[in-house]
Amino acid sequence: MITSASDAAELIAHLETLRSEENVAGMARFGIVTNRALGISNSDIRAIARLAKKNHARAVELWQSDIREARLLALCTAEPKRLTAEEARNWANDFSSWEIVDCAADLFVEARLDDLISEFAADEREFVRRTAFAMIAGAAVHRKKEPDATIFAWLPLIKAYSRDPRNFVRKAVNWALRSIGKRNLACHAPALALARALAESPDKTARWIGKDAVKELAGEKLLARLK
Incomplete structure (x- = not known):
């Protein structure tokens, strides 16, 4: 039986x-790296x-296993207050799948490794x-009490990397832009302005990011919610 006393090997x-x-075969269809996967659902891992x-020390051991599910479990059981920037960098060196990145980004945001x-x-x-922009998206959504200036200060990064095809x-750059714009009215205006600028870009990728963001950020449903 799994308990808080279970060590990494037991888990x-x-x-x-x-x-x-x-x-495992089904996961591959969603772009999940499966060469070290057991095929366990995220809900079961949670x-x-x-x-x-x-248990932070145990989470570090779980990460070292190189097994997809053990690494997701590591991210779910690491202690944000104990996670250091150096540990985050070391884990980032191993990133090879979008789902690991997005789960890690939530942890890094909670650990305030901005x-x-x-x-x-x-x-x-x-x-x-991708981790950088998943972190921006996560911070925009989850940090309700964060000053808005902190959130929209990341818009220049979105602009700078909007041409990475x-x-x-x-997709993460687009996600970050939309998340900032949906946060509240104060963040909406500068995010929509950037989205519209990108939509007119001669660069194909930036143009796609901008147009897709404008479609959501200028929508009546969102505007009604923000007001």
Whole structure:
């Protein structure tokens, strides 16, 4: 039985019992890297995390296993207040899948490792750069009490990297822009202005990001909610 006293080896052994080759094949269709996957759903991993509870040292061990589910479990059970920027960098070196990135970004936001955003954005590796914009999106949504100026101060980064055509980067840049714009009226105006500027860009990727963001940010439904 999984408890807060379970160590990394016990958790990994439990994960192995839940292996599903059928699920592994299904995950591959969603662009999830499956060469080290057991085929366990995210909801099941979260259920295990609730039983195992937070344990930072154990999370570090789970990450080192290189198993998809163990790494997701590591991200769910790491202690944000104990996570250091150096640990986040080391984990980012291993990123090879969008779902790991997006889960890690939530943890990094909770750990308030904001200094890594510009650093990760400048990194040429696709999944590390995606992390920066997933963090911006997460901060815009989850940090309700954060000063708005902190949030829309990331708009220049969005503009700077809006021409990266790689799929997992451009989608994250678009996600970050839309998330800022949907936060509240104060953030909406500068985000929509940037979206409209990008929509007129001669660059194909920037133009797609801008047009897609304008479609949502200028929508009547959103405007009614923000007012």
